[in-house]
Every structure is written in structure tokens, then in C-alpha cells.
Amino acid sequence: xxxxxxxxxxxxxxxxxxxxxxxxxxxxxxxxxxxxxxxxxxxxxxxxxxxxxxxxxxxxxxxxxxxxxxxxxxxxxxxxxxxxxxxxxxxxxxxxxxxxxxxxxxxxxxxxxxxxxxxxxxxxxxxxxxxxxxxxxxxxxxxxxxxxxxxxxxxxxxxxxxxxxx
Amino acid sequence: xxxxxxxxxxxxxxxxxxxxxxxxxxxxxxxxxxxxxxxxxxxxxxxxxxxxxxxxxxxxxxxxxxxxxxxxxxxxxxxxxxxxxxxxxxxxxxxxxxxxxxxxxxxxxxxxxxxxxxxxxxxxxxxxxxxxxxxxxxxxxxxxxxxxxxxxxxxxxxxxxxxxxxxxxxxxxxxxxxxxxxxxxxxxxxxxxxxxxxxxxxxxxxxxxxxxxxxxxxxxxxxxxxxxxxxxxxxxxxxxxxxxxxxxxxxxxxxxxxxxxxxxxxxxxxxxxxxxxxxxxxxxxxxxxxxxxxxxxxxxxxxxxxxxxxxxxxxxxxxxxxxxxxxxxxxxxxxxxxxxxxxxxxxxxxxxxxxxxxxxxxxxxxxxxxxxxxxxxxxxxxxxxxxxxxxxxxxxxxxxxxxxxxxxxxxxxxxxxxxxxxxxxxxxxxxxxxxxxxxxxxxxxxxxxxxxxxxxxxxxxxxxxxxxxxxxxxxxxxxxxxxxxxxxxxxxxxxxxxxxxxxxxxxxxxxxxxxxxxxxxxxxxxxxxxxxxxxxxxxxxxxxxxxxxxxxxxxxxxxxxxxxxxxxxxxxxxxxxxxxxxxxxxxxxxxxxxxxxxxxxxx
Numbered sequence: 001x002x003x004x005x006x007x008x009x010x011x012x013x014x015x016x017x018x019x020x021x022x023x024x025x026x027x028x029x030x031x032x033x034x035x036x037x038x039x040x041x042x043x044x045x046x047x048x049x050x051x052x053x054x055x056x057x058x059x060x061x062x063x064x065x066x067x068x069x070x071x072x073x074x075x076x077x078x079x080x081x082x083x084x085x086x087x088x089x090x091x092x093x094x095x096x097x098x099x100x101x102x103x104x105x106x107x108x109x110x111x112x113x114x115x116x117x118x119x120x121x122x123x124x125x126x127x128x129x130x131x132x133x134x135x136x137x138x139x140x141x142x143x144x145x146x147x148x149x150x151x152x153x154x155x156x157x158x159x160x161x162x163x164x165x166x
Numbered sequence: 167x168x169x170x171x172x173x174x175x176x177x178x179x180x181x182x183x184x185x186x187x188x189x190x191x192x193x194x195x196x197x198x199x200x201x202x203x204x205x206x207x208x209x210x211x212x213x214x215x216x217x218x219x220x221x222x223x224x225x226x227x228x229x230x231x232x233x234x235x236x237x238x239x240x241x242x243x244x245x246x247x248x249x250x251x252x253x254x255x256x257x258x259x260x261x262x263x264x265x266x267x268x269x270x271x272x273x274x275x276x277x278x279x280x281x282x283x284x285x286x287x288x289x290x291x292x293x294x295x296x297x298x299x300x301x302x303x304x305x306x307x308x309x310x311x312x313x314x315x316x317x318x319x320x321x322x323x324x325x326x327x328x329x330x331x332x333x334x335x336x337x338x339x340x341x342x343x344x345x346x347x348x349x350x351x352x353x354x355x356x357x358x359x360x361x362x363x364x365x366x367x368x369x370x371x372x373x374x375x376x377x378x379x380x381x382x383x384x385x386x387x388x389x390x391x392x393x394x395x396x397x398x399x400x401x402x403x404x405x406x407x408x409x410x411x412x413x414x415x416x417x418x419x420x421x422x423x424x425x426x427x428x429x430x431x432x433x434x435x436x437x438x439x440x441x442x443x444x445x446x447x448x449x450x451x452x453x454x455x456x457x458x459x460x461x462x463x464x465x466x467x468x469x470x471x472x473x474x475x476x477x478x479x480x481x482x483x484x485x486x487x488x489x490x491x492x493x494x495x496x497x498x499x500x501x502x503x504x505x506x507x508x509x510x511x512x513x514x515x516x517x518x519x520x521x522x523x524x525x526x527x528x529x530x531x532x533x534x535x536x537x538x539x540x541x542x543x544x545x546x547x548x549x550x551x552x553x554x555x556x557x558x559x560x561x562x563x564x565x566x567x568x569x570x571x572x573x574x575x576x577x578x579x580x581x582x583x584x585x586x587x588x589x590x591x592x593x594x595x596x597x598x599x600x601x602x603x604x605x606x607x608x609x610x611x612x613x614x615x616x617x618x619x620x621x622x623x624x625x626x627x628x629x630x631x632x633x634x635x636x637x638x639x640x641x642x643x644x645x646x647x648x649x650x651x652x653x654x655x656x657x658x659x660x661x662x663x664x665x666x667x668x669x670x671x672x673x674x675x676x677x678x679x680x681x682x683x684x685x686x687x688x689x690x691x692x693x694x695x696x697x698x699x700x701x702x703x704x705x706x707x708x709x710x711x712x713x714x715x716x717x718x719x720x721x722x723x724x725x726x727x728x729x730x731x732x733x734x735x736x737x738x739x740x741x742x743x744x745x746x747x748x749x750x751x752x753x754x755x756x757x758x759x760x761x762x763x764x765x766x767x768x769x
Contacts, residue, residue, distance in 0.1 A: 031464035070466040071447030089368035091525035102750045106728035128368035133220030133531035144186030150755045
């Protein structure tokens with residue numbers, strides 16, 4: 001079964017993953033780093049990539065999943081075009097992040113951890129981005145938006161909607 | 167050429183905080199403006215890490231005048247060049263204004279936020295360019311390493327640390343000298359040095375800003391440690407969520423290696439040391455030392471019982487010294503100025519300084535470094551500039567999810583490890599969150615338990631099940647469905663989790679619950695007995711209403727209501743249907759006339 005799954009992996013992706021594994025000496029001790037690098041090129045960790053890693057690193061897929069699922073950084077599903085990371089750290093929380101998150105949920109119709117059906121938006125809620133001085137904060141595709149109000153986040157989401165239509 | 171020209175340096179803050187407020191655009195515009203005004207020969211622009219005053223970013227300092235300009239927009243820079251740089255006239259408009267007096271303050275050192283600080287760990291932050299090793303060297307960087315390699319035996323380094331009374335800056339506060347001594351005593355030929363930069367507490371960004379602003383100080387401290395205990399390999403473990411810190415560390419490590427400060431035969435001695443950068447992958451428990459080591463070894467980051475301590479059996483079973491990055495950054499100044507000097511700062515309980523990330527409902531959010539023993543009142547009302555909108559102070563939360571909430575009656579407590587422990591909280595790594603009258607302490611306790619429950623690795627039963635049970639009870643209480651028996655159970659479970667969990671995460675997770683019950687029992691009772699939320703936060707216990715006198719009928723709330731709970735014609739009074747309202751609070755925050763108000767249940 002493993003072989004079939006691995007065969008689904010595109011030739012180029014396979015080569016890229018092999019490069020990463022070799023760069024880290026095929027060493028199990030570097031598993032987390034290897035997973036981070038694979039996620040960087042594929043955007044997430046697909047099932048077939050995990051099986052491929054299992055063959056190359058001589059570890060069972062369960063072992064790899066065991067490690068990968070322990071850490072919140074790793075994703076197992078494709079994420080949307082826009083990744084909206086909404087901070088709910090303590091400073092953000094006391095300054096109204098639940099309200100912002102609530103607004104985004106209602107606007108996009110998805111909950112944290114979900115991706116919209118059209119694969120445009122993925123929403124995430126995290127526990128601190130370290131920008132507490134400008135709380136509440138959201139990061140959208142790497143850009144930080146601080147001192148958020150419902151008005152401000154509405155304008156930002158409207159802008160994204162417009163970008164998609166254009 | 168005009169004689170009025172003074173050779174100036176502009177220090178532009180490029181920490182993560184300012185970057186997120188478009189400091190990059192300010193930086194680029196500044197370069198253009200300097201060129202356009204023909205000031206290239208007179209003005210040097212220097213990129214720096216976090217200058218600490220994050221609330222007022224983007225910001226820059228003009229030296230040697232020592233003038234700080236805050237909350238800058240690209241269009242402001244022309245005026246600064248024209249007036250200040252060309253004609254030596256300070257531009258008042260862009261200065262910091264004291265929130266109490268409204269007066270603008272010219273000199274950076276005169277601003278209360280800065281004037282009370284004694285930077286030791288952060289001494290180079292905001293002053294040097296973190297991406298240029300020569301800049302670090304020009305302020306005495308790597309001098310401590312040279313001094314140690316030339317003049318100190320390992321025992322003498324430890325002696326100096328003993329004199330300094332330095333305690334670990336990660337939160338535990340264990341004696342650094344003793345920790346290093348244990349490792350030195352171990353005869354093993356292979357030993358490791360680890361720097362813990364897995365700053366996971368929500369509301370904490372001290373480590374991030376230090377790594378972004380002065381990465382070499384951490385590297386130098388690690389090297390002195392490695393020389394002392396006899397290690398030749400080290401790991402710097404940093405959260406993957408800190409991309410800028412990782413980027414600057416990569417640059418710093420490469421430059422240090424190139425200059426011969428890292429690698430083989432460092433500075434001509436027979437000391438060899440290499441550092442590998444490891445990115446965490448998002449697990450709070452990895453801040454715990456044994457879990458962190460499991461993570462470096464590519465495993466699930468689960469803690470194990472101690473002893474054996476890492477000094478005896480750490481990474482791959484070898485003796486390992488693991489310290490917080492701020493502890494390492496404290497080492498070079500101690501070596502250069504002597505342990506006595508360091509010991510003279512602070513209190514009997516704790517020497518030196520504490521780096522605090524001050525956030526929440528406070529006017530001056532940002533990073534401060536103050537001597538141990540500074541009172542909480544001084545921190546909040548002087549350095550922090552008081553509470554936003556002059557609201558009433560309720561509590562200060564220290565130590566993140568492992569800490570507690572300290573109420574008003576203890577405002578004059580001096581900050582050190584012992585005093586905070588006595589109050590049921592902890593120093594932690596230094597995230598301090600100020601809470602005002604609008605914060606519900608029960609909801610906050612629930613927030614923290616939700617966090618720790620989520621981050622509990624599940625290995626030991628008290629933490630895995632106990633935090634879940636605590637979360638269930640707290641959820642019941644904030645919904646107005648709790649009973650007095652629930653409160654008793656909550657306290658009982660909290661104590662069991664605290665006393666029987668395997669690692670620090672579980673042992674400290676109940677602190678936010680226990681301190682809020684201790685100091686704010688009345689709020690718990692209001693939720694339970696009266697089904698009321700005095701701070702008007704808990705959704706189930708409040709209602710949103712529209713004030714008849716203030717509503718203009720603009721319709722803004724109506725179009726923004728997600729569930730169509732608001733009715734009313736344009737220019738006529740609007741009304742919220744309590745049956746439909748989901749209490750999301752959008753209308754409350756969006757109304758331009760403050761016509762929407764909250765009230766807690768009547769009955």
C-alpha cells in the first residue's frame with residue numbers, strides 16, 4: 001500500500017524531498033527540521049510525502065506522524081490562498097481579540113483550523129505572535145496588522161475580497 | 167557648506183514590532199529623503215533591533231542629540247530632515263508626549279519609560295546593528311570571551327558567577343554558578359550547551375527582541391559557558407514563529423565563524439566550539455528543558471522525570487547545560503564588569519536586572535529592563551505611564567500561563583523571585599500583562615487553563631485530565647451554570663494538579679486559577695450565585711442594548727450585525743432583539759456614537 005501512495009508523489013517533489021533528506025544526512029535526529037523543510041516546499045505535509053519519508057528514513061509512518069502531529073506548526077491539509085492567523089495571546093485577549101476572531105468567523109463562515117470550500121481562506125487562532133504592544137493582531141500571508149478593531153478588520157477583509165475578484 | 171551641519175547617526179528601529187507597523191517603508195523613505203536633502207555625508211542611517219518602546223513605533227533616534235521621534239509616517243521624514251538635520255531644530259510634533267501632562271519630551275533619557283531603566287542584558291539593543299558583527303565588536307563585543315580565554319580557568323569563571331549571584335532568567339531562578347558547576351564536575355568527554363529561546367508564554371517577547379537586536383551577546387555567553395564546562399558543541403533553540411530572530415541569528419553565526427569567534431582554535435586558543443540553530447515547531451511544553459532536548463533529538467517534545475538532571479544526563483545522555491538566552495546574555499557584562507558589580511544591583515533575593523515585556527491595558531507597552539526590587543507601582547504608573555483611558559487598575563498578571571494575578575493591594579511589592587512566589591505567582595520569563603476593570607478574572611482564568619490544557623503533552627495523568635476537568639468547570643462558571651460545589655472542586659483539583667504533575671507545565675498551570683480564586687473570589691461568586699459578570703465580559707451573562715438618547719439611527723450596527731438581530735429605520739431609534747443576539751459585540755465596538763452599552767443580567 002505504501003508504495004502506491006508514494007507513487008502519487010510528483011517526480012519533482014520526490015527529488016526535492018530527497019535533496020532535503022540528504023542535506024540532513026538521512027538522520028532521524030533531524031526529523032523535525034526535515035519536516036519543516038518539506039512543509040516549506042509543499043505548503044503542507046501530504047500523506048504521500050510522509051510515506052516517502054518513512055521509506056527513506058527507515059521509520060514507520062506512525063512514528064513520523066507521532067512527531068509531526070505533536071507540533072502545531074505542521075499542517076496535513078492544503079491551506080487556502082490567504083492564511084489568516086489571528087492572535088489570541090494574553091495581551092490580545094484582554095484587548096479584544098475574541099471579538100476580532102468572532103467577526104472574521106462570521107465574515108468568512110469558517111472556524112479556526114478550517115479552510116473555506118473554495119480554498120481561498122484558511123483561518124487559524126494562535127496563542128501569541130509576540131507583537132503584544134500593538135494588540136490585537138492578525139497576520140495575513142506574513143503581513144502583520146495591529147491595533148485591530150472590527151472596523152479595521154472589516155476593511156482588510158473587504159480589500160482581500162476585492163483582490164480575489166480582480 | 168553650512169557650518170550648522172553636525173555629523174549625525176539615525177538609529178531606526180527594525181524590531182518585529184516596528185516592522186509590523188511599516189518600519190521598512192520608513193527606513194526606505196528615510197534613505198531617499200537623506201539623499202534628496204544632500205545629507206549623505208552628514209547623516210548615517212543605522213538599522214537596529216528593538217528599541218523597546220513598541221507602543222510608539224515606528225520610531226527612530228537622532229544621535230548625538232538623543233532625540234526620539236515616535237509614531238512616524240513616511241511623510242514626516244521630510245520635515246525632520248529639513249528642520250532637525252539641516253537646521254538643528256527639533257520637530258516637536260513627532261516627539262513623545264507624556265500621557266499625564268501632555269508635554270512633549272525632547273531627550274530620550276528624560277522619558278520616564280527609559281529614565282528608570284538600567285540596561286544590562288539589553289545594553290546594545292536599539293544601539294547596534296544586529297546584522298554587523300563589527301558593530302558588536304565596537305561596543306566591546308567578544309572582549310569577555312577574550313578575557314576568559316586568556317585569563318580565566320573554568321573554576322574562576324564559576325567563582326565570578328557565584329559572586330554575581332546570577333539566577334536563571336528563564337523563570338525558575340536557579341543559581342547559574344551551581345548549574346555550571348554540576349556540568350563542570352562531570353568527567354564526560356562530550357558535553358553540550360543549549361540556549362533556550364523557546365519563548366512560548368503568550369504575552370512575552372523579551373527573548374525574541376533580544377535575539378533580533380543583539381544575537382552576538384547570546385552567542386558570546388554560550389561560548390563562555392562551553393569553555394567553562396568543557397563543551398564543544400551547542401544548540402540554539404528558537405521558536406519557528408520568530409522568523410526575523412532566526413534570520414539574524416543565521417547571519418550572526420556565519421559572521422562569528424568567519425571572524426574566528428566560533429569554530430576551531432577560537433582566538434588562537436585550543437578551545438573549539440560550534441553552534442547549531444534548531445527551530446522549534448510550535449509546542450509550549452518544549453520550553454521545559456527535558457522536553458526541549460527530546461525535540462532537538464527529533465522526537466515528540468515530552469518531558470521526562472528529573473533526576474537525572476541534564477547536568478548528568480542531558481542531550482543523547484550526555485551532560486548538558488541549558489539556560490535561557492537572557493542568562494547567557496548576562497554573562498559577558500558580568501565577566502567584563504565583575505560579579506561584584508552585578509551583585510550590587512537588585513535585592514538580597516535576586517541580583518541584577520529583570521527584562522519585562524509590559525503589555526495589556528497600559529499606556530506605554532514595550533520592553534523594559536529594570537533592577538530587581540523595583541515596585542510594581544513604579545513599573546505601572548511611572549515607567550508604564552498608567553492605565554489606558556485612566557481606567558481602574560485591577561491586577562497584573564505575571565509569568566504567563568504559569569503565573570498568577572496580583573491585585574491592587576500588593577502594588578508596592580518589590581519585584582523579585584521570592585516576593586512574587588509569596589503572592590502565589592512567579593517571575594516567569596518576564597511577560598507582565600496589566601488588567602483593568604474591564605477584564606473578567608474568571609474568564610481570564612478560563613483563558614489560561616484553555617491554553618495549558620491545549621498544550622499539555624498528555625504524558626502524566628494529573629495534567630492531562632486535571633486541566634481538562636478544570637476547563638470544564640470554568641466553562642460552566644462563565645456560562646452562569648456553575649455551583650458553589652464546582653468552585654470547591656476547582657480548588658481541590660487545582661491543588662492536586664499543582665502537587666502531582668510531572669513537569670513545570672502542570673505544576674504551575676493551576677496558578678492563574680488559584681490566585682484569581684484567592685484574590686477575586688467575589689467575581690467567581692457573582693458568576694455562580696447571581697449569574698452576573700461584573701466586568702461585563704462573559705457572553706451568557708450580559709446583554710447589549712441601545713441607548714435611546716445617543717442612537718442617531720445611522721444604521722451602522724444594523725448592517726454589521728451577522729445575525730440580523732438589530733432592527734430600526736434609518737434616522738430612527740434602533741433596537742436589539744435579545745432572542746436573536748449572539749453577543750458577538752461587533753455592534754458595541756463599531757458604533758461611532760457609543761450608543762450601545764452592555765449590562766449584566768438583572769436577576
